[in-house]
Amino acid sequence: MLKIDELKVSYGGIEAVKGITFEVPERKIVTLIGANGAGKSTTLRTIAGLVKPAHGCIHLQGEDITSLSPDRIVSKGLTLVPEGRRVFPDLTVLENLKIGAYLRTDSLEDDLNWVYDLFPRLKERSWQAAGTLSGGEQQMLAVGRALMSRPKIIMMDEPSLGLAPIVVKGIFDIIQEINRQGVTVLLIEQNANMALKIADVGYVLETGRISLTGSGRELLANEAVKKAYLGS
Amino acid sequence: MLEKKRVNTGALLSLFGAVAALALVILLENTIGPTGQLFTVLKKGAVYALVAVSMNLLNGFTGLFSLGQAGFMLLGAYTYAILTVPVAAKDTVYYLYGGSAVKFSLPDLFAGIFGDGMLSLTLGVLVAIVLGGLVAAFFAWLIGLPVLRLKSDYLAIATLGFAEIIRAVFQWQALGPITNGANMITQIPTFSSFNIKTESGTIYLSSAFPMLIMILCLAVIVMLINSSYGRAFKAIREDEIAAEAMGINLPHHKMLSFCISSFFAGVGGALFAMYASNAQAMVYTSTMTYEILLIVVIGGIGSISGSVIATFLYVACSEWWLRGLDSGSFLGIQSDLFRNGFRMVVFSVVIMIVVLFFRRGIMGDREITDLFKKRPRKAAKEAVK
Numbered sequence: 001m002l003k004i005d006e007l008k009v010s011y012g013g014i015e016a017v018k019g020i021t022f023e024v025p026e027r028k029i030v031t032l033i034g035a036n037g038a039g040k041s042t043t044l045r046t047i048a049g050l051v052k053p054a055h056g057c058i059h060l061q062g063e064d065i066t067s068l069s070p071d072r073i074v075s076k077g078l079t080l081v082p083e084g085r086r087v088f089p090d091l092t093v094l095e096n097l098k099i100g101a102y103l104r105t106d107s108l109e110d111d112l113n114w115v116y117d118l119f120p121r122l123k124e125r126s127w128q129a130a131g132t133l134s135g136g137e138q139q140m141l142a143v144g145r146a147l148m149s150r151p152k153i154i155m156m157d158e159p160s161l162g163l164a165p166i167v168v169k170g171i172f173d174i175i176q177e178i179n180r181q182g183v184t185v186l187l188i189e190q191n192a193n194m195a196l197k198i199a200d201v202g203y204v205l206e207t208g209r210i211s212l213t214g215s216g217r218e219l220l221a222n223e224a225v226k227k228a229y230l231g232s
Numbered sequence: 233m234l235e236k237k238r239v240n241t242g243a244l245l246s247l248f249g250a251v252a253a254l255a256l257v258i259l260l261e262n263t264i265g266p267t268g269q270l271f272t273v274l275k276k277g278a279v280y281a282l283v284a285v286s287m288n289l290l291n292g293f294t295g296l297f298s299l300g301q302a303g304f305m306l307l308g309a310y311t312y313a314i315l316t317v318p319v320a321a322k323d324t325v326y327y328l329y330g331g332s333a334v335k336f337s338l339p340d341l342f343a344g345i346f347g348d349g350m351l352s353l354t355l356g357v358l359v360a361i362v363l364g365g366l367v368a369a370f371f372a373w374l375i376g377l378p379v380l381r382l383k384s385d386y387l388a389i390a391t392l393g394f395a396e397i398i399r400a401v402f403q404w405q406a407l408g409p410i411t412n413g414a415n416m417i418t419q420i421p422t423f424s425s426f427n428i429k430t431e432s433g434t435i436y437l438s439s440a441f442p443m444l445i446m447i448l449c450l451a452v453i454v455m456l457i458n459s460s461y462g463r464a465f466k467a468i469r470e471d472e473i474a475a476e477a478m479g480i481n482l483p484h485h486k487m488l489s490f491c492i493s494s495f496f497a498g499v500g501g502a503l504f505a506m507y508a509s510n511a512q513a514m515v516y517t518s519t520m521t522y523e524i525l526l527i528v529v530i531g532g533i534g535s536i537s538g539s540v541i542a543t544f545l546y547v548a549c550s551e552w553w554l555r556g557l558d559s560g561s562f563l564g565i566q567s568d569l570f571r572n573g574f575r576m577v578v579f580s581v582v583i584m585i586v587v588l589f590f591r592r593g594i595m596g597d598r599e600i601t602d603l604f605k606k607r608p609r610k611a612a613k614e615a616v617k
Contacts, residue, residue, distance in 0.1 A: 048477060074479030086474035088467050090597065099467045102460060103479040149479060 001026040001184055002047070002078070002153055007056035009039070009046050016042045018208035019056065024153065024201075029175070029185040031195040031216070033229055034205035040188040041083055043205070044155050047186075048080040049073040060153070075103045077152035084161060085142045089131025093122050096130050096141055100148030108148070115144040118174060136167035143174065153184040160191045172198055192229035196220045204229075242601035246454070250447045257443050261436040266427070269552040271439045273544065275423055276551060278442035279503040281543035282449050284527045285536050286496035289453055291525075292534035292597070293462065294489040295469030296380070297388045299521050300372075303395025304494040306516035307371055308364035308501030310402060313417040313511035314410060315360040321419040326412055333409035339421060350428065357421050361445070361502040368498025369491040371398070376490045380483065392518060402513040416512035423506050442503050449496055454536060456492065465489050526579065530586050531593050538595030550575060 002024040009017040017039040024030045032040050045051045047058055049070035057066045065073055079100075088096050097115060101108050116123040119140045125133060130141055139159055146154055156175070160168040168191065176198055179185050189195035196202050199216035204225060212219065219225050257274060264270075283301060290296050315338045317325050326332040339356030346352045379390045401407070403414040411417075423438040456462055464485050467475040476482050505511040523546075531542030556562035557575045586593065 050473070050476060069481065070476050071479040071481040074477075079479075080477045082474055082477050086471050086477075088470035088474065090470060091463075091466055095463055095466070098460070099463050099475070099478055099480070102464055102467075145478065 001061055002186065003059040004043075004047065005057050005059070007043065007046065007058065008054045009042050009051060010054045011042075015054075016208055017046070017053075020205070020208070020210050022203050022210060022213075024184060024186050026184055027179070027182060028200040029179050029187060029198055029216075030201045030203070031199040032186070032188045032203050032205050033190070033192040033195055033219075033225075034188075035229070036190070037207070038205040039208045040205055041157055044080060044157050044186070044188060047073075047155065048078065050080075071103060074149055074151075077150070079146040079149045079151040079154055081142050081146045081154065081156045081159065083157035085135075085138045087130040087133070087138050087141050087145070090129055092127050093130055093133070093141055094126045096145050097122075097148050100145035101150075103149065111148055111150060115147055118147070118177065119144050135163055136170065139163060139167075139171055140174070143171070143178075147178065147183070151183060153186060154178065155186040155188075157188055158190060159187070160189060160194065168194060192225070193220075196225075242599070245601050246451075250451075254440060254443055254447065258437065258440045261439050266424075266436045266438055269555075272551050273548045274439045275442050275507050277544040277547040278439075278446040279500055279507050280524065280527065280547055281540045282446045282503065283497055283500035284524050284531065284539040284543050285450055285453055286493045286500060287524050288528050288531075288533065288536060288539045289457070289465075289496070290489055290493035291528060292532075293457060293469060294465040294486065294493075296486060296490065297384055298391040298490070298493075299388045299518070299525070300375075300391030300395045300494075301497050301524050302516040302518060302520040303391070303398045304368040304372065304497035305501030305504060305520070306395070306398055306402060306513060307368040308361075308498030309505035309511040309516070310411060310417070310501075310513075311364040311367040311498070312360045312502035312505050313420045315363060316356060316420045317417060318419060325417060325419055326409065328413065328415060329408040331409070332412075350426075353421060353425060357425075357506075361499055364502035365495040365498040368501065369495040372491045372494030373487065376487050380486045380490060392521070395516070395518060395521065399513050399516055411513070414513070416510040418510045420505060420509065420511070422509040442507065445499070445503060449499060450536065450540070453492075453496065457536070461485070461488070526583055529583065529593055532595035532597060533593065534597035535593070535595035535599055537600035538593055538598075541600070542594055550579070554578060 004020060004022050006019050006021055007017055008015060008019050020043065032043065034040050042051065046053050049068055049072070053066065057064055059065065060076055060078055063076070065076060065078070088099065091099070097112060098108065101111065121137055122140055122144055125137065130138065133141060143156070143159065159171050159175070163171065172194055175185055175187065187195055187199065196216040196219050202214060202216050202219040203210050204212035204219065212222065212225065214222065261271060283305060287301050290298050314334055317332065317337055319335070319337050319340050322332045337356070338360050339353050342352035342355045346355070375394050379387060379394070382390055402411045405413050407413070423441050426437045426441045428435040428437065457465070464475070464480045467478065467480055468482065468485060472482060501516070508515065527542045527546050528539055530546065531540070532538030554562070554575050557570050557578055558572050560566060560570050562570055
């Protein structure tokens with residue numbers, strides 16, 4: 001569904017992503033794992049159009065989206081949940097969700113209900129300013145907001161960042177639930193253990209290159225991965 | 233469903249308030265007569281309120297800190313003045329340049345179609361005001377192309393620079409046949425031109441006219457802010473990266489906000505020319521922008537009703553209640569301290585107090601209609617049901 005070919009990205013002369021090629025099959029959960037500075041976030045930001053690549057191309061359902069602006073990419077069905085949640089703190093939960101659906105002109109009723117069903121907590125707080133939510137609730141809101149654009153692929157940048165383990169588990173359950181309902185997920189995580197457990201396909205990214213590929217289970221069992229990312 | 237109802241109560245309340253205020257102004261002006269400080273305050277207040285809200289739209293709602301308001305007002309004021317000087321008066325107004333290069337006048341054009349009278353005057357004035365706004369918006373678009381790539385302080389400096397440049401350009405001798413150089417353009421239709429003379433006396437509408445224009449413009453701005461565009465503006469203010477990731481086209485929306493804000497600043501400038509009964513470049517200095525900024529900060533950044541309330545308070549203080557501070561005696565106290573400029577000292581102290589202790593201004597980012605709405609907690613409970 002999503003194909004990345006020989007992608008290279010540089011920030012002011014320094015190459016952060018050094019030519020990676022990978023694929024996200026439809027209706028699967030794919031994860032990129034790797035240490036700090038491996039180029040995970042850069043990869044997602046480039047796919048979302050927030051950063052322009054130096055080389056390579058990105059295809060979504062056969063269509064080249066490499067040079068499109070972020071809003072065009074969102075309207076093609078690819079939405080990013082940015083790192084660190086980034087909800088709009090002074091706007092209400094409902095307003096946040098509506099902004100997620102900004103590019104849509106059809107009725108939002110069904111999708112609002114869908115998101116509220118996935119996250120009943122958001123419904124309770126729909127008139128509350130997003131900045132007053134707890135970290136976990138803000139992450140739910142960030143995911144819900146992205147879902148409001150009715151994406152075919154949702155990309156998540158470190159959804160577990162700064163959250164308590166029990167909350168992280170809740171978020172990962174939701175990710176699986178979203179996937180079951182037909183949304184393809186591209187997930188990047190430092191919490192490799194959690195991510196690989198739910199992933200159909202995993203890629204290990206090391207200093208801008210993909211060093212290992214396999215199913216989530218295979219990678220979990222891989223000695224090198226264990227040593228480097230799972231701490232055992 | 234619930235939300236729609238909430239918006240409607242707010243809109244109804246605002247509409248009711250606006251109509252009541254307008255009726256009160258007309259009533260007052262026709263009973264106690266159009267002279268007196270109150271009406272100066274109402275007229276100038278209406279003009280400033282519009283400009284303050286236009287600045288708030290950009291600074292408070294979109295988060296773009298611009299200081300070009302006076303420049304855009306100047307564009308509006310001159311566009312209005314140049315297009316409305318009666319053809320018969322052009323030679324006297326532009327006597328230094330041997331007449332004007334603009335050979336027509338909008339009210340006269342309409343008079344050619346509809347005959348001499350209120351209708352032609354009103355149409356001519358309204359078209360000139362709108363054109364004033366459009367010219368300001370066009371210039372905003374032009375300078376927005378390079379300038380909107382800048383952020384925060386840099387944007388403020390660039391727009392401030394633009395306002396100063398435009399002021400100098402309009403005083404340039406070479407443009408004399410159009411702008412009358414450094415001289416003011418006079419003899420233009422003013423607010424008082426809208427007083428209707430009948431056989432039994434005069435119906436005074438000179439304060440109602442600017443109030444009406446202000447109310448109409450504010451209604452448009454409020455609708456804009458409550459639309460999905462308004463939400464996009466707020467999203468940009470809160471977090472540009474997240475807004476972009478949600479598919480909001482940043483350059484496009486920033487430009488839109490900048491042009492709309494400048495449009496209304498231009499309309500405000502045209503009204504200011506009517507208020508002052510002339511257009512003169514040297515009035516639209518950065519001091520004027522700071523005055524507007526002061527109002528926006530006192531009223532609450534991100535609150536339209538706050539800006540309006542603060543405007544009328546500020547204008548009432550500077551034109552009426554605190555006049556004595558500049559002229560020797562205030563509240564019966566005589567002092568040598570009370571001389572020219574002391575008013576500004578008081579304002580400076582007020583702004584310091586506001587910034588130190590009431591950082592969110594009178595209204596914060598709430599609106600006056602919020603006071604009449606259900607408490608959020610209660611509303612949230614009902615939404616769950």
